[in-house]
Amino acid sequence: MELRFFKDFDFTNFWSECSYSSKDYIEDFPSDETITEVENKLGYQLPGSYIELMRIQNGGLVNKPCFPTTESxxxxxxxxxxxxxxxxGKEKKYSVCGExxxxxxxxxxxxxxxGIYICDCPSAGHDMILLDYSECGKNGEPQVVHVDQESDFKKTFLAKDFETFIRGLKQEEEFDGE
Known part of the structure:
Protein backbone atom coordinates (compact mmCIF):
# COMPACT_ATOMS: atom_id res chain seq x y z
CA MET A 1 0.00 0.00 0.00
CA GLU A 2 1.36 3.41 -1.02
CA LEU A 3 1.28 5.71 2.02
CA ARG A 4 0.07 9.29 1.66
CA PHE A 5 0.47 9.92 5.38
CA PHE A 6 2.88 8.35 7.90
CA LYS A 7 5.59 8.13 5.17
CA ASP A 8 8.54 7.78 7.57
CA PHE A 9 6.60 6.38 10.55
CA ASP A 10 7.79 3.06 11.98
CA PHE A 11 4.76 0.88 12.74
CA THR A 12 6.91 -1.88 14.25
CA ASN A 13 5.39 -2.58 17.68
CA PHE A 14 2.84 0.24 17.27
CA TRP A 15 -0.17 -2.05 17.81
CA SER A 16 -0.56 -4.17 20.93
CA GLU A 17 -1.03 -7.83 20.03
CA CYS A 18 -3.48 -9.05 22.65
CA SER A 19 -6.72 -11.01 22.77
CA TYR A 20 -8.67 -8.03 24.21
CA SER A 21 -7.70 -5.95 21.18
CA SER A 22 -8.77 -8.72 18.78
CA LYS A 23 -12.03 -9.36 20.63
CA ASP A 24 -13.31 -5.79 21.15
CA TYR A 25 -11.45 -3.45 18.75
CA ILE A 26 -10.01 -4.91 15.55
CA GLU A 27 -12.32 -5.15 12.53
CA ASP A 28 -11.65 -6.23 8.96
CA PHE A 29 -10.00 -3.59 6.79
CA PRO A 30 -12.62 -1.00 5.83
CA SER A 31 -13.84 -1.07 2.24
CA ASP A 32 -14.72 2.15 0.43
CA GLU A 33 -18.39 1.19 0.96
CA THR A 34 -17.89 0.77 4.72
CA ILE A 35 -16.11 4.12 4.96
CA THR A 36 -18.94 5.86 3.08
CA GLU A 37 -21.56 4.13 5.25
CA VAL A 38 -19.77 5.17 8.47
CA GLU A 39 -19.31 8.75 7.25
CA ASN A 40 -23.00 8.97 6.33
CA LYS A 41 -24.08 7.52 9.68
CA LEU A 42 -21.85 9.85 11.71
CA GLY A 43 -22.30 12.90 9.48
CA TYR A 44 -18.58 13.69 9.05
CA GLN A 45 -15.90 13.01 6.45
CA LEU A 46 -13.18 10.86 8.03
CA PRO A 47 -9.63 12.27 7.82
CA GLY A 48 -7.40 10.64 5.20
CA SER A 49 -4.74 9.84 7.82
CA TYR A 50 -7.28 7.98 9.99
CA ILE A 51 -8.52 5.97 7.00
CA GLU A 52 -4.94 5.15 6.01
CA LEU A 53 -4.06 3.96 9.53
CA MET A 54 -7.22 1.83 9.67
CA ARG A 55 -6.21 0.21 6.36
CA ILE A 56 -2.94 -0.85 8.04
CA GLN A 57 -4.87 -2.23 11.03
CA ASN A 58 -8.52 -1.37 11.67
CA GLY A 59 -8.58 -0.48 15.34
CA GLY A 60 -6.86 -1.83 18.40
CA LEU A 61 -4.82 -1.16 21.49
CA VAL A 62 -1.49 0.62 21.07
CA ASN A 63 1.87 0.18 22.76
CA LYS A 64 2.41 3.95 23.10
CA PRO A 65 -0.83 5.05 24.81
CA CYS A 66 0.10 8.52 26.15
CA PHE A 67 -0.03 11.96 24.57
CA PRO A 68 1.60 14.99 26.25
CA THR A 69 -0.52 17.99 27.26
CA THR A 70 0.45 21.54 28.13
CA GLU A 71 -2.24 21.69 30.82
CA SER A 72 -3.51 19.41 33.54
CA GLY A 89 -16.95 -0.08 11.37
CA LYS A 90 -19.84 -1.22 13.51
CA GLU A 91 -19.14 -4.86 14.39
CA LYS A 92 -16.80 -4.53 17.38
CA LYS A 93 -17.81 -2.99 20.70
CA TYR A 94 -15.11 -0.30 20.33
CA SER A 95 -15.56 0.75 16.71
CA VAL A 96 -16.78 4.22 15.78
CA CYS A 97 -20.29 2.88 15.05
CA GLY A 98 -20.10 0.03 17.58
CA GLU A 99 -21.98 -0.61 20.81
CA GLY A 115 -17.31 15.24 15.80
CA ILE A 116 -16.26 11.61 16.08
CA TYR A 117 -14.96 10.00 19.27
CA ILE A 118 -12.10 7.79 18.09
CA CYS A 119 -10.20 6.72 21.22
CA ASP A 120 -11.42 5.53 24.56
CA CYS A 121 -9.40 6.17 27.69
CA PRO A 122 -8.57 4.06 30.78
CA SER A 123 -11.20 6.00 32.80
CA ALA A 124 -13.99 3.77 31.41
CA GLY A 125 -15.92 6.54 29.68
CA HIS A 126 -15.05 9.52 31.85
CA ASP A 127 -12.83 10.99 29.14
CA MET A 128 -12.49 10.42 25.39
CA ILE A 129 -10.43 11.52 22.40
CA LEU A 130 -12.42 13.43 19.77
CA LEU A 131 -11.87 14.32 16.13
CA ASP A 132 -13.24 17.83 16.67
CA TYR A 133 -14.95 19.34 13.61
CA SER A 134 -16.36 22.38 15.44
CA GLU A 135 -13.91 24.79 13.73
CA CYS A 136 -13.43 23.11 10.31
CA GLY A 137 -16.93 21.92 9.41
CA LYS A 138 -18.15 18.40 8.63
CA ASN A 139 -15.82 17.95 5.62
CA GLY A 140 -12.72 19.68 6.98
CA GLU A 141 -9.59 18.45 8.74
CA PRO A 142 -10.54 18.04 12.41
CA GLN A 143 -8.31 18.82 15.37
CA VAL A 144 -7.75 16.12 17.96
CA VAL A 145 -8.92 17.05 21.46
CA HIS A 146 -9.35 15.38 24.82
CA VAL A 147 -12.88 15.71 26.22
CA ASP A 148 -13.17 15.38 29.99
CA GLN A 149 -16.59 14.36 31.28
CA GLU A 150 -15.40 14.90 34.86
CA SER A 151 -14.71 18.60 34.12
CA ASP A 152 -18.05 19.45 32.48
CA PHE A 153 -16.86 18.08 29.09
CA LYS A 154 -13.89 20.47 28.95
CA LYS A 155 -11.92 20.19 25.71
CA THR A 156 -8.12 20.17 25.78
CA PHE A 157 -6.35 20.65 22.44
CA LEU A 158 -3.94 17.83 21.61
CA ALA A 159 -3.00 17.96 17.92
CA LYS A 160 -3.77 19.88 14.73
CA ASP A 161 -4.75 16.63 12.98
CA PHE A 162 -4.94 12.85 13.44
CA GLU A 163 -1.52 12.08 11.94
CA THR A 164 0.15 14.54 14.34
CA PHE A 165 -1.72 12.88 17.22
CA ILE A 166 -0.52 9.38 16.25
CA ARG A 167 3.06 10.59 15.76
CA GLY A 168 2.96 12.22 19.22
CA LEU A 169 1.96 9.13 21.19
CA LYS A 170 4.55 8.18 23.83
CA GLN A 171 5.34 5.33 26.23
CA GLU A 172 3.89 5.62 29.75
CA GLU A 173 7.43 5.47 31.18
CA GLU A 174 8.19 8.87 29.61
CA PHE A 175 5.91 10.54 32.19
CA ASP A 176 6.54 10.80 35.91
CA GLY A 177 4.48 8.35 37.93
CA GLU A 178 2.23 9.71 40.65
Missing amino acids: VSWAEDHVAITGIMAI LGSQFMIEEWGYPAD
Missing part, protein backbone atom coordinates in the same frame (compact mmCIF):
# COMPACT_ATOMS: atom_id res chain seq x y z
CA VAL A 73 -6.45 17.07 32.82
CA SER A 74 -8.31 14.69 35.13
CA TRP A 75 -5.99 11.83 34.12
CA ALA A 76 -2.64 13.52 34.82
CA GLU A 77 -0.89 16.88 35.01
CA ASP A 78 1.10 16.45 31.81
CA HIS A 79 -0.59 13.88 29.55
CA VAL A 80 -3.69 11.96 28.51
CA ALA A 81 -3.81 8.20 28.06
CA ILE A 82 -5.79 6.13 25.59
CA THR A 83 -6.86 2.53 25.80
CA GLY A 84 -7.35 1.97 22.09
CA ILE A 85 -8.17 3.46 18.71
CA MET A 86 -11.65 2.69 17.41
CA ALA A 87 -12.02 0.87 14.10
CA ILE A 88 -13.93 2.19 11.11
CA LEU A 100 -19.67 1.73 22.79
CA GLY A 101 -18.68 3.94 19.85
CA SER A 102 -19.01 7.62 19.07
CA GLN A 103 -22.83 7.87 18.95
CA PHE A 104 -23.17 5.94 22.22
CA MET A 105 -20.89 8.44 23.97
CA ILE A 106 -22.96 11.36 22.62
CA GLU A 107 -26.42 9.87 23.19
CA GLU A 108 -25.90 7.96 26.45
CA TRP A 109 -23.12 9.91 28.22
CA GLY A 110 -23.98 13.38 26.94
CA TYR A 111 -20.65 14.07 25.25
CA PRO A 112 -20.69 17.11 22.91
CA ALA A 113 -21.76 16.28 19.34
CA ASP A 114 -18.76 18.09 17.82
Whole structure:
Protein backbone atom coordinates (compact mmCIF):
# COMPACT_ATOMS: atom_id res chain seq x y z
CA MET A 1 0.00 0.00 0.00
CA GLU A 2 1.36 3.41 -1.02
CA LEU A 3 1.28 5.71 2.02
CA ARG A 4 0.07 9.29 1.66
CA PHE A 5 0.47 9.92 5.38
CA PHE A 6 2.88 8.35 7.90
CA LYS A 7 5.59 8.13 5.17
CA ASP A 8 8.54 7.78 7.57
CA PHE A 9 6.60 6.38 10.55
CA ASP A 10 7.79 3.06 11.98
CA PHE A 11 4.76 0.88 12.74
CA THR A 12 6.91 -1.88 14.25
CA ASN A 13 5.39 -2.58 17.68
CA PHE A 14 2.84 0.24 17.27
CA TRP A 15 -0.17 -2.05 17.81
CA SER A 16 -0.56 -4.17 20.93
CA GLU A 17 -1.03 -7.83 20.03
CA CYS A 18 -3.48 -9.05 22.65
CA SER A 19 -6.72 -11.01 22.77
CA TYR A 20 -8.67 -8.03 24.21
CA SER A 21 -7.70 -5.95 21.18
CA SER A 22 -8.77 -8.72 18.78
CA LYS A 23 -12.03 -9.36 20.63
CA ASP A 24 -13.31 -5.79 21.15
CA TYR A 25 -11.45 -3.45 18.75
CA ILE A 26 -10.01 -4.91 15.55
CA GLU A 27 -12.32 -5.15 12.53
CA ASP A 28 -11.65 -6.23 8.96
CA PHE A 29 -10.00 -3.59 6.79
CA PRO A 30 -12.62 -1.00 5.83
CA SER A 31 -13.84 -1.07 2.24
CA ASP A 32 -14.72 2.15 0.43
CA GLU A 33 -18.39 1.19 0.96
CA THR A 34 -17.89 0.77 4.72
CA ILE A 35 -16.11 4.12 4.96
CA THR A 36 -18.94 5.86 3.08
CA GLU A 37 -21.56 4.13 5.25
CA VAL A 38 -19.77 5.17 8.47
CA GLU A 39 -19.31 8.75 7.25
CA ASN A 40 -23.00 8.97 6.33
CA LYS A 41 -24.08 7.52 9.68
CA LEU A 42 -21.85 9.85 11.71
CA GLY A 43 -22.30 12.90 9.48
CA TYR A 44 -18.58 13.69 9.05
CA GLN A 45 -15.90 13.01 6.45
CA LEU A 46 -13.18 10.86 8.03
CA PRO A 47 -9.63 12.27 7.82
CA GLY A 48 -7.40 10.64 5.20
CA SER A 49 -4.74 9.84 7.82
CA TYR A 50 -7.28 7.98 9.99
CA ILE A 51 -8.52 5.97 7.00
CA GLU A 52 -4.94 5.15 6.01
CA LEU A 53 -4.06 3.96 9.53
CA MET A 54 -7.22 1.83 9.67
CA ARG A 55 -6.21 0.21 6.36
CA ILE A 56 -2.94 -0.85 8.04
CA GLN A 57 -4.87 -2.23 11.03
CA ASN A 58 -8.52 -1.37 11.67
CA GLY A 59 -8.58 -0.48 15.34
CA GLY A 60 -6.86 -1.83 18.40
CA LEU A 61 -4.82 -1.16 21.49
CA VAL A 62 -1.49 0.62 21.07
CA ASN A 63 1.87 0.18 22.76
CA LYS A 64 2.41 3.95 23.10
CA PRO A 65 -0.83 5.05 24.81
CA CYS A 66 0.10 8.52 26.15
CA PHE A 67 -0.03 11.96 24.57
CA PRO A 68 1.60 14.99 26.25
CA THR A 69 -0.52 17.99 27.26
CA THR A 70 0.45 21.54 28.13
CA GLU A 71 -2.24 21.69 30.82
CA SER A 72 -3.51 19.41 33.54
CA VAL A 73 -6.45 17.07 32.82
CA SER A 74 -8.31 14.69 35.13
CA TRP A 75 -5.99 11.83 34.12
CA ALA A 76 -2.64 13.52 34.82
CA GLU A 77 -0.89 16.88 35.01
CA ASP A 78 1.10 16.45 31.81
CA HIS A 79 -0.59 13.88 29.55
CA VAL A 80 -3.69 11.96 28.51
CA ALA A 81 -3.81 8.20 28.06
CA ILE A 82 -5.79 6.13 25.59
CA THR A 83 -6.86 2.53 25.80
CA GLY A 84 -7.35 1.97 22.09
CA ILE A 85 -8.17 3.46 18.71
CA MET A 86 -11.65 2.69 17.41
CA ALA A 87 -12.02 0.87 14.10
CA ILE A 88 -13.93 2.19 11.11
CA GLY A 89 -16.95 -0.08 11.37
CA LYS A 90 -19.84 -1.22 13.51
CA GLU A 91 -19.14 -4.86 14.39
CA LYS A 92 -16.80 -4.53 17.38
CA LYS A 93 -17.81 -2.99 20.70
CA TYR A 94 -15.11 -0.30 20.33
CA SER A 95 -15.56 0.75 16.71
CA VAL A 96 -16.78 4.22 15.78
CA CYS A 97 -20.29 2.88 15.05
CA GLY A 98 -20.10 0.03 17.58
CA GLU A 99 -21.98 -0.61 20.81
CA LEU A 100 -19.67 1.73 22.79
CA GLY A 101 -18.68 3.94 19.85
CA SER A 102 -19.01 7.62 19.07
CA GLN A 103 -22.83 7.87 18.95
CA PHE A 104 -23.17 5.94 22.22
CA MET A 105 -20.89 8.44 23.97
CA ILE A 106 -22.96 11.36 22.62
CA GLU A 107 -26.42 9.87 23.19
CA GLU A 108 -25.90 7.96 26.45
CA TRP A 109 -23.12 9.91 28.22
CA GLY A 110 -23.98 13.38 26.94
CA TYR A 111 -20.65 14.07 25.25
CA PRO A 112 -20.69 17.11 22.91
CA ALA A 113 -21.76 16.28 19.34
CA ASP A 114 -18.76 18.09 17.82
CA GLY A 115 -17.31 15.24 15.80
CA ILE A 116 -16.26 11.61 16.08
CA TYR A 117 -14.96 10.00 19.27
CA ILE A 118 -12.10 7.79 18.09
CA CYS A 119 -10.20 6.72 21.22
CA ASP A 120 -11.42 5.53 24.56
CA CYS A 121 -9.40 6.17 27.69
CA PRO A 122 -8.57 4.06 30.78
CA SER A 123 -11.20 6.00 32.80
CA ALA A 124 -13.99 3.77 31.41
CA GLY A 125 -15.92 6.54 29.68
CA HIS A 126 -15.05 9.52 31.85
CA ASP A 127 -12.83 10.99 29.14
CA MET A 128 -12.49 10.42 25.39
CA ILE A 129 -10.43 11.52 22.40
CA LEU A 130 -12.42 13.43 19.77
CA LEU A 131 -11.87 14.32 16.13
CA ASP A 132 -13.24 17.83 16.67
CA TYR A 133 -14.95 19.34 13.61
CA SER A 134 -16.36 22.38 15.44
CA GLU A 135 -13.91 24.79 13.73
CA CYS A 136 -13.43 23.11 10.31
CA GLY A 137 -16.93 21.92 9.41
CA LYS A 138 -18.15 18.40 8.63
CA ASN A 139 -15.82 17.95 5.62
CA GLY A 140 -12.72 19.68 6.98
CA GLU A 141 -9.59 18.45 8.74
CA PRO A 142 -10.54 18.04 12.41
CA GLN A 143 -8.31 18.82 15.37
CA VAL A 144 -7.75 16.12 17.96
CA VAL A 145 -8.92 17.05 21.46
CA HIS A 146 -9.35 15.38 24.82
CA VAL A 147 -12.88 15.71 26.22
CA ASP A 148 -13.17 15.38 29.99
CA GLN A 149 -16.59 14.36 31.28
CA GLU A 150 -15.40 14.90 34.86
CA SER A 151 -14.71 18.60 34.12
CA ASP A 152 -18.05 19.45 32.48
CA PHE A 153 -16.86 18.08 29.09
CA LYS A 154 -13.89 20.47 28.95
CA LYS A 155 -11.92 20.19 25.71
CA THR A 156 -8.12 20.17 25.78
CA PHE A 157 -6.35 20.65 22.44
CA LEU A 158 -3.94 17.83 21.61
CA ALA A 159 -3.00 17.96 17.92
CA LYS A 160 -3.77 19.88 14.73
CA ASP A 161 -4.75 16.63 12.98
CA PHE A 162 -4.94 12.85 13.44
CA GLU A 163 -1.52 12.08 11.94
CA THR A 164 0.15 14.54 14.34
CA PHE A 165 -1.72 12.88 17.22
CA ILE A 166 -0.52 9.38 16.25
CA ARG A 167 3.06 10.59 15.76
CA GLY A 168 2.96 12.22 19.22
CA LEU A 169 1.96 9.13 21.19
CA LYS A 170 4.55 8.18 23.83
CA GLN A 171 5.34 5.33 26.23
CA GLU A 172 3.89 5.62 29.75
CA GLU A 173 7.43 5.47 31.18
CA GLU A 174 8.19 8.87 29.61
CA PHE A 175 5.91 10.54 32.19
CA ASP A 176 6.54 10.80 35.91
CA GLY A 177 4.48 8.35 37.93
CA GLU A 178 2.23 9.71 40.65
